[in-house]
Amino acid sequence: MAEPMMARHAFPLLRLALGGLIALVLAFGLLVAQANRAQAQAFDPQDPYRRVFLDMMLTFTSSAERSEDWTNDWDSLRAARDLQEELRLCGTWYRTDLVNHLLEIMNSNKEDTNLLVAVSGILRAAVAFSRMDEEGGKLSLSVVPDDIIVREDIQVLIDYITRYMGIEDQYYASLWFGQVLMPRGLAPPGLADNWYPKAEFLVGDLERFIPFAETAFDSDFLDWPITAAMRLRRDDLASRLQARYDAARPYNITKLLFLESPTARAAHCQGLLQGVRDRLLQSSQLTAQAEAASTDVRFASWTLLLCGQFADSRRSARKQAWFRQSQRCGFRRESANVTDFYNAILSGSYLATEQRKNGEALRSAFTLEEIVAEIRQVLYLDSFTGMGHINIVLDEDIAMYMKHLHGIPPELRVVEGLLEEARENTDLAVRAWRAALDSEELHERWVITLQAWVEAGSSRVSIIDATDSAG
Amino acid sequence: MSLTILGLILAGLLFWLAPLLRRGLDRLTGVSRNQRASVLVLSLLLRGVVIGMIALLWLGLTQFRQTVPLETRARIDVLLDVSESLVHGDAPAVAEYLAAADRLSANIVRDLGVDADVRKRVFAEGSQELDRFANGLNAVRDLNGAATDLSAIVAETLAAGAGSPAQVIVLMTDGLTTRQGAEDPDQITQVLQLLAGGEVPVLVVPQNGNPAHRLERPDSPRFIIGEAQNLSLLRQGDLENRLVALPVDLAIKPQPEQRVAYLGALQGEAVQDLFRFACLDGDPVGTAAIIISEGADTVSCSPLILEQETEGAFVQMTLALDDAPEPVPQARIAQPVLPDNLQSRIIPAMAIPRVLWLDGGQQPIALIDTVMEELNWQIERVTPEDLPRRTGVDAAEPLDFFDFDLIIMTDLAPGQIGDGLSQQVLLGEVEDFVQRGGGLFIAGGDETFGVKGLAATPIAQVLPVNVDPKGSSGDPKVLAVGVLDVSASLFYKPETLDRAVNYIVESFAPLSEGSLVRVFGFSDEVHELVPLDTFQGVEALETQIRDALSLLAEEFERRRQLGLQPEGLAMYDALAETRRSLIMAQEAGLDLPDERRVLIISDGADPDLGAFLSWRVDEDGVFQRDNAPALAARLNSEDDFIINGIAMAYGEGSLPDAYTVLNSRDATLRQRFGIASEGFNALFNVSQAGGGYAYLDQFTIPIGQLARRMTTYKDEQIEEPSFNQQHRFFDGMPVRDYGVGAISGYSILSARDGARFILGQPGYQPEEGRPLDLALWTDWVLTRSPQSTAEGLIERAALGGRVSVLGTSLRDGGAEDSLSNNAIFQVALARALAWATRTDPRDAVGLELTRDSRNHMLLALDHQSIDPFAPTGFVAELFAVETGEPGADGATAEGKDTDADTDRGEPLARFELTGSERRWLGDFGPIRELPEVFELRIRGEGTDRQGRARAFEKSGLIRPALLHRQTEPLALDRGADLPSLRALALASGGTVLDPEDLAVPQALVQLDQTGTRERVWDLTWALVVLMITALIADYLIREYLSEAES
Known part of the structure; x- marks a missing residue:
């Protein structure tokens, strides 16, 4: 008699215990997820663009193409779930659009094996491109039949993929997608009109960019068509474009390149700086925390640099860089990392010059050491984009803007040499360092370093204790 | 009119x-x-x-x-002591005592030979005026006779007599202020102060107790139990049983022939073998009875050692005089049957000491285990890593240091305890534990005390010696770099920033001449406030900093308008900038001092974890991660910087130490502390990695002394130390025989003020440093209770103090010639531990069980806790105890299950005591309704310092029949305290009179009769x-x- 009673009592107890256990497991899972989230949010210099995302997409589609019905396939489902989890951790609007669209295609065409294979091929190409594997990517893309690419949903998919690549600084991917699809007339409009020309400008052939320059002007190309024309020595085109630019926006940056007299440049800068100040102040008033970074001062450091406010420019650039690094995986965590770094380096080299001229020789040397450390950092970050920014920094920022506006002091020569070295132009690098040495203005610490670099033909020699310039 | x-x-x-x-x-x-x-x-x-x-x-x-002509009369106050040390209101011959006082006062007044107004007053704890003492029977009963407030009655009498032409006090007393007759020098001192100057002479008539004036059998011996003694009275051989040593005196009316008394103590079920003590005039150790010689009036016994193994926290002591002493001896008397020929007292027994062993090492230390086993103490070993979890509020059974009597720390590095806050709180609690009477024993090498050791922790405050700052000899030059956080969150809090500047200035103030100073502000970039240069004095430094800060404020204002406010402190970059100071010094051609200190003052509320981490890419393009603590460690190891920090908490005023804040109920304080603590921990990690220490918004040690490094004593070894072999510490130790050279030596010394090097090293001066490679430091600055004379203090200190520090690790492998294997050292260690343990239990419950005149059993409880434990209630429970008939030898039945932990069943009675704070009272009811023997369990409940509920329980067996009556004087036949009375008479200009032979000084009172006065007749009638x-x-x-x- 007693035993059934016990059993009746035991059952709810067991259920309670089980419930407790489940709750515990769930809570633990939540904790782990939280921890993962925190980890994902932190800036990871070793994968600043979190390219694991692309791999996850590919894992999903590869798994799906192999299964008969991926919606019943455990591996595929798990891959899809992982992808969604990744979006939860590190989702941006363009990633979300891409994944949603991909899932929609995969779901509505789950029995169309050919289509699934094609989608997988497109993604495989994207992954290969992002890893700077041009051949593999192009091969993957070439086997995708034209009739599938022209399908509207696949066009949208390619559009989303190239938009993702463009926003996340994977310029070579945009370039190679364009190179494969443009001749076949299969490029979606976003790629054809925007991402492909931009990629040609940044990492491709300037000549191929120029045809777009004129037609695409007034979109979001800003001043690139003008500087591109100038770099190709097509001054008439440049002047024409500048005139149109001036008419649309009287206070534009490229105008500085056309103003020869310092007075005129100073006057123009007044207008530019006023705009910057307004924006900066506005943004600082928007935020409650004194230390919270502003949100829309993206070009402040560049403008300040052009107008000779080096210390503030560097400050602004570094602040932007920190701000972006501290952001969670989301919008504005993209390319500007690298741009801000480069701006800080350029303004920093002029700051070092100023300090040297003010008699703070040692401080100037320290600043230059900091800058060199930063160059190494930014080159590391830029390597994830296939050195997508180095051309514009060297050929445009330094060669055109800096040279025209502020001249090239020995500190900038040091920077120039390091960047040229990264572009594998060792001769140019050594020439720049020698020029810096020849100025005979640098601090002794730097004289020793540069001599060593020039002798070795490389900056890969450590003279100064690296931790001296840490930070 | x-x-x-x-x-x-x-x-x-x-x-x-x-x-x-x-x-x-x-x-x-x-x-x-x-x-x-x-x-x-x-x-x-x-x-x-x-x-x-x-x-x-x-x-x-x-x-x-x-x-x-004027006629004057003197005022004579006759004061009669009716306290219970002399007389009891219900005693048969009390009227005789009063009548005798009347007669005596009449004789004295007559002999004085002056016209006088005589006022009579009886007194004990209170007083009452009477026209005749003989009428005062009721007054004697009304006054509380348990004690005598002599100073109050004297003061009252003096006040009443002020203005009279002459006053004489006739004081009839025994001079004893307590029923037990214990000496009370404070009272006597007060009285002496009142009477000093001799304006009012006091004629003292000493009253020796007369048994006829007391209740009941006056021939019974009484025993007087003194304060529990500390261990100073113990010598070698007593270490096994050292805990409660009660000096017992037997007071007895001189007997016409030799008698035998029996002393028994009942603790728990067991009858204690109490005959392990010797009484003067009595038999030596081991006999069952105390032989009271013919005519002896007191028998003083050596301290009575109570066994600790037996259960129960109370000991009921009984004393009986054997009416038929022949033949001697009766086996032993444990359970006397008749209550009226014995008396008993309840005394608290000290529990077995509990020891907390914080062990930072891995290998076991067999020596400590052995010593603990020998001492039979309870020891709990906790690793420092475990401490934060064990003491946390959410711990199931929180570890409370105050539950222990002794904390042993071996090879403990504060860093093992956890983050900075945990270290400060827990070590602060250990310090508090010591300050409140707990014992501390530390053993460890110089690592333990020096850098990253205990040097700058709260423990340093209770160390018996000052841990020498590195290079303290010769006032070294220091490179001092101050890093001031000027991020917006701190810069725009003026009072906090001002305090931060003060910290830098105060820290740098003691810098010696020729030191180099640099102060820079740091947010995300450097703001040079005081460029690197030689130290020009503290005023110049402060001016420079404040000027630079006001300039910086202008610059920040400009930037604010651009939205470029200073960021939070990038700790990593700040450290990197610190390192550049060395290059700066080289560049400026300054002599770089060997001593280098960094003081980082940052915003405790603003932990910039992003800037705490750093990464870089080397010239080969290889990615490397780094963080601020790692950089700090490199600064410490490669560049000899010692990094210290102060984390600021927003708001007015410095913070007290972490331990105090956490125990404070001030919400604002706790909030400030809470906000700042996260940043503090980050700063602490950096400081500790940099060989220093961090404080939370408090200025503690000047920078020259921050992160003190102990000089190694091995450098200063003396070849052949000599010992003061007369020192009691060495009692029983075969120093002479063994040959001192076998160990390099012990020294017991304290570097504090007034300390002495007790070992008799000829010509030794403490400033010479420690001469031996082994130092047992003791601290007698922290005194043990009870207080004693200066000589006594030193004597005890010599034997050991509450804090003993051993400057060497006990982990020496235990090889044959090692220290821990040395027999002398083992005894010394055991002795040091015995001395370190505290003598007062955390919760001392003084229990007084008495029988009143209604035969009710009354319980008075006096609770004393060494930490702020606030009792909210005490519950007394009575449990039945089944006892067998006492055996023929008087012992209770043995071999019965007396496990205290077994279920005692329902209590016979249960009631709450009334009272508050220390004093609590209860009434058990008529003694006839109580069982012959019962277990009394007292449970105290209350809250501890952190507001957590805490309770403790103490229990013991009670035999109500053995209770003496409250009214029985314990000072029987002690006689008057003549020395005090003589002093009193002398101070007042009076004299002591012998009641049997009155010799009243005639000229004592002089009345001036030459005056006149005006008589006025009223004619209205x-x-x-x-x-x-x-x-x-x-x-x-x-x-x-x-x-x-x-």
Whole structure:
């Protein structure tokens, strides 16, 4: 008699215990997820663009193409779930659009094996491109039949993929997608009109960019068509474009390149700086925390640099860089990392010059050491984009803007040499360092370093204790 | 005066109307009388006189003055002590005591030979005035006789007698202020102060107790239990049983022949073998009885050692005098049957010491285990890593240091305890534990005390020696770099920033001449505030910093308008900048000092974790991660920087130490602390990695001493240390025989003020440093209770203090020639531990069980806790105890299950004690309704310092029949405290009188009789008399006239 009673009592107890256990497991899972989230949010210099995302997409589609019905396939489902989890951790609007669209295609065409294979091929190409594997990517893309690419949903998919690549600084991917699809007339409009020309400008052939320059002007190309024309020595085109630019926006940056007299440049800068100040102040008033970074001062450091406010420019650039690094995986965590770094380096080299001229020789040397450390950092970050920014920094920022506006002091020569070295132009690098040495203005610490670099033909020699310039 | 006027008016009316009234009366009654001329004349005469007198008085003569010689009388206050050390209100012969006092006072007054007003007063704890002592029987019963407040009665008498021409106090007392007759020098001192100067002489009549004036059997011996002694009285051989040592004196009326007394103690079920002590005039250790010699009045016994193994926290002690001492000895008396020939007292027993062993090492230390086993102490070993979890609020059974008596720390590095806050809180608690009476024993090498060791922790405050700052000899030059956080969150909090600047200035103030100083502000970039240069004095430094900060404020304002406010402190970059100071010094051609310190003052509320981490890419393009603590460690190891930090908490004023804040109920303080603590931990990690220490918004140690590094004592070894072999520490240790050279030596010394190097090293000066490679440091700055004389203090200190520090690790492998394997050292260690443990339990419950006159059993509880434990209630529970019949030898039945932990069942009675704070009271009810023996369990409940509920329980067996009556004096036959009384008489200019042979000094009281005084007569009554006379006269004349008419 007693035993059934016990059993009746035991059952709810067991259920309670089980419930407790489940709750515990769930809570633990939540904790782990939280921890993962925190980890994902932190800036990871070793994968600043979190390219694991692309791999996850590919894992999903590869798994799906192999299964008969991926919606019943455990591996595929798990891959899809992982992808969604990744979006939860590190989702941006363009990633979300891409994944949603991909899932929609995969779901509505789950029995169309050919289509699934094609989608997988497109993604495989994207992954290969992002890893700077041009051949593999192009091969993957070439086997995708034209009739599938022209399908509207696949066009949208390619559009989303190239938009993702463009926003996340994977310029070579945009370039190679364009190179494969443009001749076949299969490029979606976003790629054809925007991402492909931009990629040609940044990492491709300037000549191929120029045809777009004129037609695409007034979109979001800003001043690139003008500087591109100038770099190709097509001054008439440049002047024409500048005139149109001036008419649309009287206070534009490229105008500085056309103003020869310092007075005129100073006057123009007044207008530019006023705009910057307004924006900066506005943004600082928007935020409650004194230390919270502003949100829309993206070009402040560049403008300040052009107008000779080096210390503030560097400050602004570094602040932007920190701000972006501290952001969670989301919008504005993209390319500007690298741009801000480069701006800080350029303004920093002029700051070092100023300090040297003010008699703070040692401080100037320290600043230059900091800058060199930063160059190494930014080159590391830029390597994830296939050195997508180095051309514009060297050929445009330094060669055109800096040279025209502020001249090239020995500190900038040091920077120039390091960047040229990264572009594998060792001769140019050594020439720049020698020029810096020849100025005979640098601090002794730097004289020793540069001599060593020039002798070795490389900056890969450590003279100064690296931790001296840490930070 | 208005009454006089009214009287006069009335008199006047009657005067004139009286004849008419008379006539009217005569008319009514029909009487007719004769009138004579003489009467008429007389009447007229009288009326004339009366009217004249009235007029005279009326006009102003209302007083008559007269000068007469003055007669004065002295005031004699006779004070009679009726406290229970002398007399009891219910005693049969108490009236005799009072009558004798009356007689005695009459004799003394007579012998003084002056005119006097005699006032009589009986006193004990209170006092009452009487016209005759013989009438004072009720007063004796009303006054609380348990104690005597001698100073109060003297003060009261002096106050009452102020202004009298002369005063004498006749004091009849035994000079004992407690029932037990214990000495009370404070009371006597107070009385002496009152009487000093001799204006009021006191004639002291010492009263020796008379058994007839007390209750019940006066021939019984009484015992007087002194304060529990500390261990100073113990010597070698007592270490096994050292805990409660009670000095016991037996007081007894001198017996005509040799007698035997039996002392028994009942603790738990067991009858203690108490005969392990020796009494003077008694038998040596091991006998069952105390032989009281013929005619002896007191027997002093050596400290009574109570066994600790037995259960129960109370000991009921009994004492009985054997009425039939032959044949001697009776086996032993444990359970006396008759209550009226013995008495008993309840005393608390000390529990077995609990030891907390914080062990930072891995390998076991067998020596400590062995010593603990030998001492039979309870020890709990906790690793420092475990401490934060074990002491946390969410711990199931929180570890509370105050539950222990001794904390042993071996090879403990503070870093093992956890983050900075945990370290500060827990080590702060250990310090508090020591300050409140706990014992501490630390063993460890110089790592333990030096950098990253205990040097800058709260423990340093209780270390018996100052841990020497590195290079403290010769006032070294220091490169001092101050890093001030100027991020917006701190910069725009003026009061906090101001305090931060003060910290830098105060820290740098003691820098020696020739030191280099640099102060820079840091947010995300460098702001040079004081460029690197030689130290120019603290005023110049402060001016420079403040000027630079005001310039910086302007610059920040400009930036604010651009939205470029300073970011939070990038700790990593700040450290990197610090390192550049070395290059700067080289560049400027300055001599770089070997001593290098960094003081980082940052915003504790703003942990910039992003800037805490750093990454870089080397020249080969290889990615490398780094963080601020790692960089700090490199600064410490490669560049000899010692990094210290102060984390700021927003708001006014510095913070107290972490431990105090956490125990504070000040919400604002806790909030400030909480906000700042996260940043503090980050700063602490950096500081500790950099070989220093961080504080949370408090200035503690000047930078020159921050992160002190102990010089190694091995450098200063002396070849052949010599010992003061007379020192008691070495009692029983075969120093001489063993040959001191076997170990390099012990020294017991304290570097604190007034310390002495106790070992007799010829010519040794403490400033010479530690001469030996092994130092047992003891601290006698922290005194043990009870207090003692200066000599006693030193003696005890020599034996050991509450903090003992061993400057070497006990992990030496235990090889044959190692220290821990050395027999002398082992004894020394055991002794040091025994000395370190505290002598007062955390919760000392003094229990007084008494029987009152109604035969109710009363419980008075006196609770003392060494930490702020606030009791909210005490519950007493009575449990039945099944006892067998006592055996023939008087011992309770043995071999019975007496496991204290077994279920005791329902309590017989349970009630809550009433009271508050320390004193709690309860009534068990009539003794006849209580069982013959019961277990009393006292449970105290309350809250600890952090507001957590805490409870403790103590229990013991009680035999109510063995309770003595509350009214029995324990000071029986102690006799008067003559030395005190003599001092008292001497101080007042009086004398001590022998009641048997009164020799009252005649000239003691001098009255001045040469004065005069004015006597004043009030004439208002004469007026009244005159009026009456006038009325009579008028009546007569009317009578006459009416008669004449008729």
